[in-house]
Amino acid sequence: MRDPFNGGACPARDLSGTWNPESGARKAEGGRRRPERRGRWKDRGANVSHRYGKSPFGFEDLEVYRAARAVRNRIYKLVKLLPDEEKFGLALQMRKAAVSLTNNIAEGYGRFTWQDTTHFCRQARGSLMELIDDINTCIDQHYGKEDHLGDLKADAARVLQLLNGYINYLQRSKLQGEA
Secondary structure (H helix, E strand, O other): OOOHHHOOOOHHHOOOEEEEOOOOEEEEOOOOEEEOOOOOOOOOOOOOOOOOOOOOOOHHHOHHHHHHHHHHHHHHHHHHHOOHHHOOOHHHHHHHHHHHHHHHHHHHHOOOOHHHHHHHHHHHHHHHHHHHHHHHHHHHOOOOOHHHHHHHHHHHHHHHHHHHHHHHHHHHHHHHHHO
């Protein structure tokens, strides 16, 4: 039996020392305690205090995620107003890009290196640009009120500012970490 959080060895069958389930540590043969090696998800449970903010996941507290989520919700409302001939064309494409926007922010936040986080934020930025082009298509085809679509573009521009700021923050953090 293998335990992925303990380097592959099962603590109950570990012959190098005795296992103490209460403290999560093993007692080595010399009598000194050594802490258990933990995996990255082992300490994330329902009873763990929220170290990132109000959300146990962390990304939900990011201002860029909250703004992107609001744009996604507005896109979903717009898609419902599109004509039936766009149901499997523009509407589907807009829904996928809107979901991709927030998914990439969340997935990037869950990564453990600044490079991965930056990569997924850039992917989110690409999805946002795709949404802006889709909004332009809606304006050109008169699929909604132009002032509403203009407000949606302004909200998308705000998300773009926030995404660029978050990417710049990640880049600065990386540079400060090297110094």
